Structure formats: structure tokens, C-alpha cells
Amino acid sequence: MSSSSRITHPAFRAKVTSAAQAAAMIRPGDTVGMSGFTGSGYPKAVPIALAEQIEAAHAKGEDFRVRVWTGASTGPELDAALAKVDGIEFRLPYNSDPIAREKINSGKMDYFDMHLSQVAPMAWQGFLGKLDVALVEVTGITPDGLLIPSSSVGNNKTWLDRADKIILEVNSWQSPALEGIHDIYYGTQLPPHRVPIPLLRADDRIGSHYFTVDPAKVVAVVETDSPDRNLPFSAPDASANAIAGHLMQFFAHEVKLGRMPENLLPLQSGVGNIANAVLSGLVDSPFTNMTSFTEVIQDGMIDLLDTGKLRMASATAFSLSPEAAARVNADMGRYRDKMILRPQEISNHPELIRRLGCIAMNGLIEADIYGNVNSTHVMGSRIQNGIGGSGDFARNAYVSIFMTPSTAKGGKISAIVPQASHVDHITQDVQVIVTEQGLADLRGLSPRQRAQVIIANCAHPTFRPMLEDYYARALKGSYGLQSPSLPGEALSWHQRFIETGSMLV
Amino acid sequence: MSSSSRITHPAFRAKVTSAAQAAAMIRPGDTVGMSGFTGSGYPKAVPIALAEQIEAAHAKGEDFRVRVWTGASTGPELDAALAKVDGIEFRLPYNSDPIAREKINSGKMDYFDMHLSQVAPMAWQGFLGKLDVALVEVTGITPDGLLIPSSSVGNNKTWLDRADKIILEVNSWQSPALEGIHDIYYGTQLPPHRVPIPLLRADDRIGSHYFTVDPAKVVAVVETDSPDRNLPFSAPDASANAIAGHLMQFFAHEVKLGRMPENLLPLQSGVGNIANAVLSGLVDSPFTNMTSFTEVIQDGMIDLLDTGKLRMASATAFSLSPEAAARVNADMGRYRDKMILRPQEISNHPELIRRLGCIAMNGLIEADIYGNVNSTHVMGSRIQNGIGGSGDFARNAYVSIFMTPSTAKGGKISAIVPQASHVDHITQDVQVIVTEQGLADLRGLSPRQRAQVIIANCAHPTFRPMLEDYYARALKGSYGLQSPSLPGEALSWHQRFIETGSMLV
Secondary structure, three states, rough: OOOOHHHHHHHHHHHOOOOOHHHHHOOOOEEEOOEOOOOEEHHHHHHHHHHHHHHHHOOOOOOOOEEEOOOOOOOOHHHHHHHHHEEEEEEEEOOOOHHHHHHHHHOOOOOOOOOOOHHHHHHOOOOOOOEEEEEEEEEEEEOOOOEOOEEEEOOOHHHHOOOOOOEEEOOOOOOOOHHHOEEOOOOOOOOOOOOOOOOOOOOOOOOOOOEEEOOHHEEEEEEEEEOOOOOOOOOOOHHHHHHHHHHHHHHHHHHHOOOOOOOOOOOOOOOHHHHHHHHHHHHHHOOOEEEOOOOOHHHHHHHHHHHHOOOEEEEOOOOOHHHHHHHHOHHHHHHHHHHEEOOOHHOOOOOHHHHHHEEEEEEEOOEEEOOOOEEOOEEEEEEOOOOOHHHHHHHHOOEEEEEEEOOHHHOEEEOOOOOOOOOOOOOHHOEEEEOOEEEEEEEOOOHHHHHHHHHHOOOOOOOOHHHHHHHHHHHOOOOOOOOOOOOOOOOOOHHHHHHHOOOOO | OOOHHHEEOOHHHOOOOOOHHHHOOOOOEEEEEOEEEOOOOOOOHHHHHHHHHHHHHHHOOOOEEEEEOOOOOHHHHHHHHHHHHOEEEEEEOOOHHHHHHHHHHOOOEOOOOOOOOHHHHHHOOOOOOOEEEEEEEEEOOOOOOOEEEEEEEHHHHHHHOOOEEEEEEEOOOOOOOOOOOOOOOOOEEEEEEOOOOOOOOOOOOOOOEEEOOHHHHEHHHHEEEEOOOOOOOOOHHHHHHHHHHHHEEEEEEEEHOOOOOOOOOOEEEOOOOOHHHHHHHOOOOOOOOEEEEEEEEEHHOOOOOOOOOOOEEEEEEEEHHHHHHHHHHHHHHHHHHEEEEEEHHHHHHHHHHHHOEEEEEEOOOOOOOOOOEOOEEOOOEEEEEHHHHHHHHHHHHOOEEOOOOOEHHHHEEEOOOOOOOOOOOOOHHOOOOOOEEEEOOOOOHHHHHHHHHHHHHHHHOOOOOHHHHHHHHHHHHOOOOOOOOOOOOHHHHHHHHHHHOOOOO
């Protein structure tokens, strides 16, 4: 099927052009709202062409950088291509590209790390500035001029609604059977006109299958045929399996005590190998008739859907390995009935997360002995990816769980530290911490009670005595004893790592 | 009017007893859910009687402590009386009593500092343990056996629903005209049965004027005639007036740019003198037809209601000076039509705060140069009060504003520090910081951009060069440059204060 057959409306067909010509419509200093969420559904041709034009301008000594807004992370054809040529002045709301990360951490790119649910509302509120161009990948354009969304929804509705100009990429690699999987809610408003989001169950549909755009705003349509990034997942290691095991025990215990229903509650699962391992753990669990209300559909969720134990998955994007992507794409007509892709302001909406009572499961970089969680900044200053949707889910979840191996860098970094060097999730938003060592159930505990449980259950045996020693001395020398601390050495483990390459003495 | 005439139902009249006899129904180790929110509507007789019984037990060498849950802070007859005799083993979710604070900070009392919106849901979810006794002040009991709530609602509905035993205090000091002011929503559920909260405007009523209880659970009714704590407010000083002035300019600017409606959006205002000064500032502002959706109704809000510029105030409690309390109580029949008191899970509900688009204005202890806010822990370890509802509002607000004088302790403490010694509000939840020095509008700024604006606009001139120096060196020596920091000295200002009594070198 040629991609041109996917552009079945004459007003859009008339705008078909090359990536280079489309890119030429983006001017220096423009703010461009691009599609893309966890490596899915991002534009794959125009950003590369734009990077070439930026490089050429720089070679001539001209200034040319743009401000890039997306859904979340994208692929090498977008963030890497533009970052490499120093083409991004400002970036929001999430990035996982190594080249862009390096530019940010060397001070060459400004990065605004946002709650993913807040990007669209803040854009509508006018708090982020003007949006010049929307650059959005779609699966196709219907004879009525409606846009069939791609493998991620992200903030595309907002970009299409708010931008002055629209550039579309129509990607024929995307399965045509994606048509019908999406649920684009068009009921958001600015206050004082906001109304309840009419979603009561994770599998409710409340919107349209399509984006509606003003054809007059569409300045270019580019045809592509390129796969999503589709990074492979590692097979779960012993540590990930141990974490999954502790969690399965916890769920069983909660169900036994009547604190969770037998089919659990809608699952939210962060992106990554440990989250994927937990989903795999659920394949062998006794729980059935489960649902998910989450950001991304990962490999483990496909496995869970295949067993029938997961009844349906609601998300804003796919994040699949090449194998899983091939499997899902080949059978999209069947999977489509078990999946819903929504705008990220809906997939991550605090109102819905609290109403549905999601079980939130997210990763972390470090947690301190009181359960403050750092999800973003290595050693307090170097951004890894961003907070993403973890704050949307952690604060509003029925129960908020954070998971990590107890050490990193071959045992030189402890994931449990005296004081978090940066805080993304405050103690109030962290009810359970799990490492391969064990699970700390922090519900209803004061900070001093939390410290004992976290050190005993989650810290690695190598670091546990160091934490016990710090905590014992803090109990004696702290200014106050609500959350005992010694500011003179609370961040010394990080300082030591920076100086010596290890948190170990 | 004698208080007995307020108990007009025979099943409740039959339970009338002394405070001592009622207190004797509370056993060592019991968890007691008490009424009370910011010094309003807390039980005033039974806690004192309980404290006497605890003291007598301790004198005999017996163990006797209880676990105390409330709405928020209470009055000296509750927290101080019980803390003084070491009668509280565990306390949630908020405290501002100095004696209880001292017990917490000396390690003698466990304190679980919670988001106020989450207390009721977490109690229902079974995460906080069993509730043995509800001890709740009411204004009266109707002939039908319905309870007329008092000057705060807090978590009373939840305590009355969930406790095994109920003890009521009927306080004839409370104006009988309070009947009709309350709006007790009985539609909350546990997931998967939660539904949208059907509130679209700050002045919508969605519930009952009364609490409904099972009379069989009521074990004692105690008559009282005592005023709420009613601490006086200080008159706004120059610093508070300057902060209010900066905010008025900001609001006018936002309205001019079309980013806020002309009548603003529902106001949330934290407790305290600065918040009160801002409300006073609004009295002289051009804004009219305003509403508030907040936690407490303070003096400044009464003044604003009196001008007619504030159309109505929704809260969960009063927090008035003695003068304002007398004024409001004397004229409650008129004020009642402009005020609504709701359960705190509704007044602080994330779903409603985001839907209504509240303008959140809260105080802070310190903010760092990236806009992380510490609202709770002096020098990172000593609890002041608690997070209260600030997290509920800051994360979900249309715009989240934090306000503070730029220094404390006679200039020895800077409210702007290199790194917050404890974090309650992450940078994502802090859009504006205001001190008497100026206002930092942080919307859409990366951490490095935020640092420059906060140091330039908010820091006190005495500390500004020290912050500039730290930031300049962090830009050179930081591990990563997303949020430049030097872990070896990031908390050195706090350490210096602990050692020398001043953050100044």
C-alpha cells in the first residue's frame, strides 16, 4: 500500500511535498509542537531535513535554533538529529535521547521538565508562549479530511488546535488497522468552563477516533514509510524478577485483606525493564480480568493481553520492541479492541487517576531513608530523562509504588541514600518502595518509622550499615527529630561519588 | 439558649454525660478521630478530661497513650492538653500546637504529615489502620437525629462513618445559624466505584446540611459552651504589604494578557498573616465578583465578602480572630448565604482544584534557587506544622504561587537558599515565588533560567551575592548542568545556621 493512498482528501493531497520543502517552512526561533511519545509516532523525515537546514545555516554563520515541544521522548530522527546540530534552543516536556541529554547537561540546551498531564493545559493557558508550527505524524487522512492518529497521541490534539501552521507526516509503516484504536477527547476547556471528564472505567471511550483540523492551516504533507524507534527490552534479570516477586506477594496480601479487589485496580506502569518484568510477573499471577490505565503499552502488557488476564489497556502510546511491534502491527485489527490510545492530558489526568484508583508503579534513581524519591537528577544535577508522568500517577494513585535495584554502577551507587540529592516525589506520594532486597510498606508511618523500614528492607547489605550509622548519628545530632538529618553530611555520599567514582568509603 | 435545647432527639439526649465519663470510654492504644481544623470545631471538653485520666494512669505507672487523627490543627484543649501529658503516641495529618510540635521534634511523638485531601480516602482504603472512636464537636442535633456540623467540617463525616464508637460534643457557643452553611457530600466511594464529583462552580452545593449517624454507635454526648481557639492575626507589616502589592500587579498583568478572567479564578489562600494581607490587598483591587475555593475562611476573606467583591467563599473551616468570630457569629444568618463549609476531601479535592482552576497562594519556609519549596521542615529536620493542603492545591492549581518574606530570624535566615533542606513542592508545582523584594514568574523556564530570576527578584540583598557566588561556582563545578549544584556545600547554609545561629558567614 503506497502512502499516497492514505491521503484521500484533495485539500491535503494538494499539500504533498518533500521533507526539505516542509522543513523550510520552519523559521529560526519558531516553537514547534511535534508528535512523539516514548519513541512512537514522532515525525521521522521533516526533523532530519530541518537539521540539515540548520547545519547549513550555522555553516554560513547564521543563528538557527528552534524550541521543541513534544509528547514525551521521541526517536533519533528527531531529538538526536536536531540536538547534534545544536538546533534546539529549548525543549519540553521529556527527553531520553543521549545526545540531547548531553547538550542539556553541558548547559547548551534549556530543558523544561514538566508533568506530562500539564503540558496541554499550560499551553492552552498561554503559560508556555506561542506555538508557531505543529509537526505531527499520522497514519492517514480520511476522505472527510479527518486525521487518523499514529502510534502515539501525546499532545497532538493540542498542537494541531493551537499552532499557526500544520505540517503532517503520513507514515505508511503504521498499520492502517490503527484506525479506530484512538479516543480523542474534545471536551477540555479553560476554567471557568471546565467540566468533569466523563470517564468512569479504564475502558470507557469518551471521544473521537480522529483529529479534526482546519485544512487551511495545513501547509505541508510529507509521505514517509519508517518504523518507530522500537528499542528492544532486556530480558528481566534476577534483580528485576526479585522485585516483581515482592510485588506479587504484596498484591496477594492486599487482596487477602480486602484492600484491593481480586482483579486489582487499573495498573499504571512506568517505562523500562523493571516495569516490564513486573508485567511479566503478572502473567504467572492468579489475578485475572485486569485493566491498565497507563502511559504506554509495553511488551509485557502485550503478553498479558495475550493471556487474557489483562482485559484491556488504556495508554497514550506504544513503546514496543521490534518483535512486539511486528506482532502487534500484523494483528492490529484484533488488538485494537483491547487497547485505547488517548491524549496524554487524559491518560495522565489527575482526576481520572484518582477516580479509577490506579496502582502506580514507577522507577527511581534514588530514594532517601524517609522515602523522598529522585526520579530525574543523577547526583542532584545531571538530568537523566525527566519526571514524565510519574508525578501525575504517584500523587493520585490508590497506592504509589516505586521500584529499583538497590545499587547501580556495579555496586558503587546506593539507590537508598541519607538524603535525596533532588526530589521529584515527596514522602507523601511514596507508599511502597521495592528493591531486590525487599519491600517497604510505608503507609501510615512517620518519617522515623519509615527510615527503619526502608533501611532494613530495601538497602543493599553493603550500604545498610552506612545508612544505619548515619541514621543513628542523626537521631543524636539533628536539629529536629521529625526527619533526623545532618546537613553537613547528608549529601556527602553524592560528593564522594563525584570525587571518587563511588559512594563507598 | 442552653446547650441542652440543641439536643432535640431522645436517643441522643439519653446519652448526655460528663466529659470525664465520656473520656473514660477511650482506652489505651485507641485510635481516636477528632474534629477540628485550624482551631475551629475541635472538641473542647473530652480531650482535657482524657488528658487528666492519662496523667492519672501514668502516675500509677500505667501505659496510656492514644493515636489522634484530626482534620488539621486544633486548639490548646486538644493537642496541647494531650501532648503535655505524653498522651499522644501517633498524630496525623497536621499540627500547629507548640507543645505537640516539641514532642514531635524531640522524638517522643510519631507524626504522619499527610496531604489533607488524602486522609479520608486513605482511611477508607484501610491504609491507616482501624478507627476506634470518633470524637466530634457539633452545633446541635435535630429532632430527626441529624447532626448539625460545627465551625469546621474536616474529616468528621469519615470519622463518624468509620469509627466503632462515637462521642459527640454539642457546643452552644457555636452560632445556631450555622445550620444550613454546610455541604456534606455523601457520594465518595472506593474504586472501582468512584464517580465524578458533581461540582462545577465554587458555589455549587452537592450534599447535605447534616451528618447522618447510626445512633446505636453514639456512646456519649457532652454539652459544652466554649469558644474556638481564634488566634488573632497580626496587622500586615511592610513586608506582607509589599508581597500583596507584587501579587496585585501580577494579577492585573495576567488579566490584561487574557490569561485570567476579569474576576480572576477561585482563590485558594493558605493560613497566616501574609495570606491574610493578600486578601486585604484584594479589597482595594479592581477585581470584583470573585469566588474562593479554599481550606479556611480567614479575617481577610470576611472583609472581602463585606465589600461585595468576593461573591462567595467555599472552605472546610473558619479560622478567625476573636473579633472576626464575634462579628461573623452575630451575623451568621446573613454570612451563611455567602459561605459553604465542605468536608476537606472535597475542599481540597485534586479533581475540583484542577477543574475550577484555582489560584493557589501558599506560604513557605524556604525555596531554593530552582524553586523547590520547603513548607514544613526548619533546617531540613524540625517540623514546623505540616504540608496541610498546600500540595493538593499547588499541584493542581491554574497557577501556583508561593509567598514569603525574603529573610527570617531578624535577617539571619535566608528564605532563598542554594538547595532546599527538605522538599514539599517540586519545581513543577511552583510557578510563581513572591517576596517583599519582588516576584519571580517561573512559567516555562528551565532550571538555569529559574535560578537567575529567583536570585535577582526574590533574594534579600544581603544574601543575593552569596547566592550568585554559589550559582556561578555550581555552573563551573557541577556534575551536570540541568540544575547545577555542589553537593559538598549545597546544605552548608543550614549547617552554618545550626552551628552559629546564622546563615551569614
